[in-house]
Amino acid sequence: MNWSIHLFGEQLRILNILDVLIVIFLVYELYRLLRGSLAFYILLGLIVVYLSFLLVRYLQMPLLTDIFQSLLSVGVIALIIIFQPEIRRFLLMIGKNTPFAQDGFLKKFPWQFFRRLKETDEEEHVIQYILSAVENMANSYTGALIVITNTYKLRFDTTTGVPIDGHVSARLLESIFKKGSPLHDGAVIIANNRIVAAKVVLPVSENPDLPPRIGLRHRSAVGATEHSDALAIVVSEERGTISYAKAGKLYQNVTLEELREQLYLKIVEKQ
Numbered sequence: 001m002n003w004s005i006h007l008f009g010e011q012l013r014i015l016n017i018l019d020v021l022i023v024i025f026l027v028y029e030l031y032r033l034l035r036g037s038l039a040f041y042i043l044l045g046l047i048v049v050y051l052s053f054l055l056v057r058y059l060q061m062p063l064l065t066d067i068f069q070s071l072l073s074v075g076v077i078a079l080i081i082i083f084q085p086e087i088r089r090f091l092l093m094i095g096k097n098t099p100f101a102q103d104g105f106l107k108k109f110p111w112q113f114f115r116r117l118k119e120t121d122e123e124e125h126v127i128q129y130i131l132s133a134v135e136n137m138a139n140s141y142t143g144a145l146i147v148i149t150n151t152y153k154l155r156f157d158t159t160t161g162v163p164i165d166g167h168v169s170a171r172l173l174e175s176i177f178k179k180g181s182p183l184h185d186g187a188v189i190i191a192n193n194r195i196v197a198a199k200v201v202l203p204v205s206e207n208p209d210l211p212p213r214i215g216l217r218h219r220s221a222v223g224a225t226e227h228s229d230a231l232a233i234v235v236s237e238e239r240g241t242i243s244y245a246k247a248g249k250l251y252q253n254v255t256l257e258e259l260r261e262q263l264y265l266k267i268v269e270k271q
């Protein structure tokens with residue numbers, strides 16, 4: 001194919017324009033994926049190393065050029081190791097958005113229609129139970145940490161917690177987090193409309209940009225969402241406030257309506 005257009009007296013192939021647009025899109029998606037995480041600063045560091053390499057090579061400084069070149073030649077392997085969670089998240093994002101992904105193309109077929117209706121009904125109950133538990137726990141200053149994910153097996157390890165595999169209900173959630181309950185420490189994980197486990201230890205975020213006064217409950221909520229599609233809800237024991245974390249960002253002091261919107265996106269729309 002050799003379609004082309006003329007711009008400022010230059011002949012440009014349409015495929016070349018498409019090429020540039022795709023690169024801009026990928027760089028933007030990469031920025032969105034890494035924004036606010038430690039990996040973002042590591043990537044900035046690597047870009048500085050690369051620019052330094054270009055500079056010393058241009059200035060013909062052989063020793064420094066050699067050093068930067070060796071750093072860059074191991075760079076690809078180092079990149080894969082350092083960015084392993086981000087690469088996984090990126091591939092997950094692409095996979096989930098393909099027409100053949102479980103929640104896309106196949107679910108639009110008519111034979112899936114009735115099943116979908118039933119699921120939505122169940123999912124709306126789950127949302128209501130979570131909201132009701134969160135509201136009661138916030139009113140009674142009961143600390144809670146609930147993670148909702150569609151890719152549980154990929155990310156969280158039940159060995160750190162207590163497996164449950166039970167229906168979601170407001171009462172069950174409230175009893176788990178009730179002060180003095182043997183399961184109240186750590187996080188509850190909800191996947192596919194079931195409470196999968198309680199007392200789960202989550203990865204704690206090391207993001208230096210998080211508000212300094214937040215504690216481990218909020219930090220681990222952020223940590224759980226940094227490299228996964230999870231939504232993490234936190235009820236503060238100290239302040240009775242509700243917050244949620246999503247894609248490595250913390251949204252503090254949100255209303256139940258804002259939380260309902262996020263739960264709808266996660267549980268019904270599976271986003």
Ligand SMILES: Nc1ncnc2c1ncn2[C@@H]1O[C@H](COP(=O)(O)OP(=O)(O)OP(=O)(O)O)[C@@H](O)[C@H]1O
Nearest residue numbers: 143185186187201202215216217218220236237238
């Ligand atoms: N890595 C972790 N994974 C899951 N839960 C954790 C983790 N670290 C701490 N927690 C939970 O957070 C509780 C401690 O909360 P801490 O007071 O440090 O946090 P906080 O963000 O200030 O929350 P709060 O506002 O409720 O006080 C622990 O008792 C435990 O239940």
